[in-house]
Amino acid sequence: MCAASLTFSGLLVTGLIAAQPAAAADPAGYQNVRINEVTSSGNDTVELYNGGSTAVSISGWKMADDGFSPQSFSPSASSIPAGGFVTFNSPKGLGDSDKLVIYTSGGTVVDRVDWATDRAKPAMARCGGDGTGAWVTATTAATFGSANAAGCPAGVPAASKVVVNEVGSDGSDTVELYNGGTSAVSIGSWKYVDGDTSHSAASVSSSSPSATSIPAGGYVTFNSTLGLGDNDSLFLVDGSGNTVDSATWATNGAKPSDERCATGFQTSASATFGAVNSCSGSTPGGGTGGGTGGGTTGQLLGGGGSLTSGCTPEAPGGTGAAPSGTQTWPGGPDVTVADNVCAFTTSTGPEGRDLSGLAFDPANPSVLWAAKNKNWLYKLVKSNGKWVPDATWSATGKQIRFAGGTGQPDAEGLTVGGNGHLYVTSERDNGNNTVPKDTVMEFDPAATGSTLTPLHQWDMTAQFPQLDTGSKDDANLGFEGVGFVPDSWLTANGWVNPLTGAAYDPANYPLHGNGLFFAGLEYDGTLHVYGLNSDGSFTTFGTVSTGKPGVMDVTYDAGTQRIVATCDNTCGETHTFLKVNASGAIVPDVTYTNPAVMPVDNLEGFALAPTSTCANGFREAVWSDDGIYGFGSGTSSYGHALYSGTFPC
Template identity: 30%
Template structure:
């Protein structure tokens, strides 16, 4: 029985999608402990279904399949529910509508890669699906047994009959599976049969592991509205339209072998000694780092690919994010969730590698340093860790007096050992928060801020020194929205975003930390939420980057999206951000012609120097930290909202031009008068 399913993106379900918090992990752990203490724990467990109507029971009893190693045609079991939502607690539920228990001991469970090492699991003794009930097979968790591979976005579950006498597991999986179910994207919640046992697989409305499926939307629970008198209660933020082009275009042919692309980092020409722009990509499936061409003529072309390893040369880092830092010009930093060779164990680490030269051949890169942040995230799921990483210079934090949670005062870099001249903003998928970390060069670390984004998932983070903003990007779990974080007390800074419209000024920002009034520390807060471009699909964009201003053209700046789902066989797309491009120097006024009078006009124009290059609109506003540019910070893009240009300079120039024009006219009239006398 082969079925396939493509998930519908129901808006009302997205709030449930991939909300991978420590609390959810704790719930799963509590379930495990309960089963263990009851004496019946195994990598799977069975439950009986509610009593079926008499007609259904009669039909089930008439089927009466055999137990044990039944032939494929006689196996009464069905795939009844599947959880595949991006975490490391996947599971599959088998349902048995018959009147007899079915023993699956010895059957072989796999995903869509049965021949890949570690992707087969032989069901142990006692794997029995009760009559009119359910049997759940779990993913392994630490020392808890189960299948030791995840169920991916575009994947399947397959059940093969046990090997015949004299056959191996390899022989058995070379045959057709007795049960199979496939899907093309992660479930918003779960995929389940509606009705149980016999219906089609659909998006369910609740996860019902080991119980009857939730096939209808449950009644909405009364919600508590925000209390306007309580300043600690944030008001909801209304998303604004994407301030740029509403379409995107692929940056490579669909037949190119790509996929699992996650983090992005734009390296401007001249930064870190580079002779042209590059786009760095973190790929999480095989743990690789790619350098792409950033020039307009060849943008997106792969130049180099490096396989990442931990410092001891082992493992497969689940590379999810990449950034560079001006304070460490010879290094490139990669954010990881886990070691893919040990998928069940959380390892939320930042790895530092020596940046390869553009002339280096492809090969392995061993980490020079690792900061494993696991002690700060107890209970975090193995696939719920670091998804975003960006470097923020000390100068910006100091000028904005960003609050340091560890000291209760404005951030002071001198309080820490050498730390790359800045802090790292780390986006954690499972909590939906962004955390600021000081990563000491000696291997130590200190968290200085825990920033609430209001997003279900943080898939990427980006610090933009040009706009003095920190962006938190969500993927398809919350429709590709972006939360723009700014210093809460910096009114001028906040005015640079579209949040400064009359409508958005009524919105209360979500506070990130507790402000210290005594020390005048400044909070980071969400000042605006941006929608994805309106004419694009809800891609699984786990990477986002903005090009620098040298790439600005026709009032638009390139932005880049990495689609981890490789939708339509495309992993990298380009869009635009509307901005004010730098203008060329205006033409210098030509010298008077030979016909111009030699004498000075009666009302000479005041002398003034030649006009300089006009100041772009986006440079007219001075924001904290914008006085200097750091190579490791993204400096792309004009402001999301445009301010006035240097009006006085242009008015003086216009006045001078009018005076010169009047003088020329008067001179010509005098000359004409002398010629006709």
């Protein structure tokens, strides 16, 4: 394929163009390098950004302008670190109505951007996040060598929420677009072109006459009239010629399809055009996307569906600020809606909401356990990228009772103990919801029947007289989460037993099993530490401060070797990781926010997949919303309880 100009008005096509077969000299990860900022205002500076997870060598790379005559340049460094920048001054003058093409040393086109008169003055920057999103002429100072200015500038095109979501080069050459925004986007004048630069752009509407707009949270599919092959690309531009998004793939990468997932594009085992991507059991397909991959601004993907009868979303309440020093989410910026709409309706009320505590099964990371208010448990497994009830356990969940088979536990927190049993916390009996009943119940998940009763039950209600005021609201501020913490971690890290002032010795508590339970109190954000004995008694080891006004879920994460205390919008949607300090006390170490694309709701459940599931340096993180409100009525997240993202290994 030879290089040629793609003629549109205004700002033209940018993206990864497979202009010729990749040479052996092409460095690993070159597809993750993007032109990030350009100026034709005198010094003709260019900035490259690496959105991948490893450094990329750019030794011997070249550039060209509208003459398509590659020429060497002198970068500020010979390689670009992961998430880093390299700048250079163009050896050729960059003018108005010009273009910039970056090549590897083997001649493969890495990225390209075209612009019209004055579009690169004073500078032009990607404004969907570094390495991603729409190009906009900067109205503020250039940011070469550092992250693009937040909101650079205000007024990023609404079209930047539309992404190329799935591409198939297996005969039908199908393309799927997804609108992750909160309003419909008109696409009647949009065009697309493949990686063959001899092709003229085709209009989306000519390929799919009914595709005049994409609803919020919706899809549009069309069959490419240009043909899509191996080592090919797809570029999408709006009616003014501004780049919207792009995707590129290697040999067989789009067969049967290449779909956008939280960690980038992946080859799909089966196409899912017009529906939520599967992102399950797939392998990397060599694709990178211009809309989200590697950037600081992500997309909320998937969702949709109609609310069913008896499903009543509940708006969030109690929003507060994040703790001082909170850091941004360290995982990927993209999040996927990970359940079917209104999936957790039960016979005990018209909620269809209230999914709360979450815990991965350490013995089987493909299983996610979930607790639902109004006394239900679910065993969830992945199906087409969503977490759904395991029909072999119960397609509709199992109801739980207090000891003796009575009452309606207000199930909030859940963890898996060292014996493989489920330990569930309850704040009160929903049959008498003005009175607190702060208990931990042990259930055997292998027990048969549709209703489970506890093998043991420990009642700590008397420890919290401040909750017993006769108010159902106060009674609802008890045990909201619980996490099992192995004795091995406590001893290896030198935890000092608050009862003795000496190093914790598990042998002194022979009936407690092989770990302690940290129950989170919503009332004040403290963790209460218990040894749960096999004779029904318990040992109280005191409290741990999380530094937050509330706790909604607690988990022990072996990957980070930390206890994680999660708080919803009450504390700014944050997760505090706690460690044992040099004095033997458990203290906060670092606090992270949720990914920026997530709604600010009562997200009460949080779980991190074990590191045994790691792929490409990341593992899954899952959140649950006890109100299934999402971004509100009419959005793609409305009616959904589960969200899936990524966290570093």
